[in-house]
Amino acid sequence: GDSVTQMEGPVTLSEEAFLTINCTYTATGYPSLFWYVQYPGEGLQLLLKATKADDKGSNKGFEATYRKETTSFHLEKGSVQVSDSAVYFCALPCIQGAQKLVFGQGTRLTINP
Amino acid sequence: DTGVSQNPRHKITKRGQNVTFRCDPISEHNRLYWYRQTLGQGPEFLTYFQNEAQLEKSRLLSDRFSAERPKGSFSTLEIQRTEQGDSAMYLCASSLGVRAADTQYFGPGTRLTVL
Numbered sequence: 001g002d003s004v005t006q007m008e009g010p011v012t013l014s015e016e017a018f019l020t021i022n023c024t025y026t027a028t029g030y031p032s033l034f035w036y037v038q039y040p041g042e043g044l045q046l047l048l049k050a051t052k053a054d055d056k057g058s059n060k061g062f063e064a065t066y067r068k069e070t071t072s073f074h075l076e077k078g079s080v081q082v083s084d085s086a087v088y089f090c091a092l093p094c095i096q097g098a099q100k101l102v103f104g105q106g107t108r109l110t111i112n113p
Numbered sequence: 114d115t116g117v118s119q120n121p122r123h124k125i126t127k128r129g130q131n132v133t134f135r136c137d138p139i140s141e142h143n144r145l146y147w148y149r150q151t152l153g154q155g156p157e158f159l160t161y162f163q164n165e166a167q168l169e170k171s172r173l174l175s176d177r178f179s180a181e182r183p184k185g186s187f188s189t190l191e192i193q194r195t196e197q198g199d200s201a202m203y204l205c206a207s208s209l210g211v212r213a214a215d216t217q218y219f220g221p222g223t224r225l226t227v228l
Contacts, residue, residue, distance in 0.1 A: 004155075032214040034216075036219075042221060043117075043204065043219040043220050043221040043222050044156070044204065044206075044219040045219070046216050046217075046218070049214070049216065051214045089155050089156075091155070093214075093217075097168075097169055098146070098158070098161035098168060098169040099212075099215075100146060100158040100161060100169070101146075101148075101156070101158070101206075101217060102158075103155030103156050103157075104155055105153070105154055105155050106153070106154070106155050
């Protein structure tokens with residue numbers, strides 16, 4: 001079945017460091033890919049998405065490129081801020097039926113000033 | 114557009130009691146999803162409504178769980194005879210449309226603690 005694998009956390013960085021969170025997937029066909037973020041005490045918010053191969057999603061300085069060849073959708077940011085501290089989830093919708101989202105296990109990111 | 118709302122935000126109950134959660138989706142969103150999230154894990158799909166019809170249920174949804182979406186608006190998730198293993202965050206999401214690329218918008222969740 002469809003699945004998403006994220007790099008294990010937690011990840012701790014200093015402010016202004018470069019961030020990469022790896023995400024790879026297994027899916028039938030070529031689904032859209034999503035990154036959601038969960039700030040402390042809040043629900044999931046869509047961070048960015050890409051709907052087809054080679055698309056780049058971007059938002060708030062974060063970017064991710066849909067790589068069909070490597071079945072990956074790694075999240076990157078050039079200079080992180082303390083306010084980026086959160087849990088990040090990679091997800092894809094099952095193409096069949098309910099199109100429910102399948103999530104990775106999440107990566108907790110802590111940015112120190 | 115006030116977003117997806119869920120009530121209550123927190124629920125503490127004793128084992129064996131029944132609990133009910135409510136989700137109010139974004140107005141006019143035809144799809145509504147329930148997910149469960151345990152500590153340190155990503156959300157897992159429970160069930161899905163297209164308008165008022167419940168079209169898919171996960172094997173995670175035992176017969177103690179029931180969900181409704183009367184009139185295709187708000188939804189309720191009831192858990193009967195709660196068990197300690199039911200302790201989790203219950204998330205509701207809604208979307209407009211029928212494509213896999215359509216964004217699901219999540220509510221803040223209801224955190225259930227079963228003592």
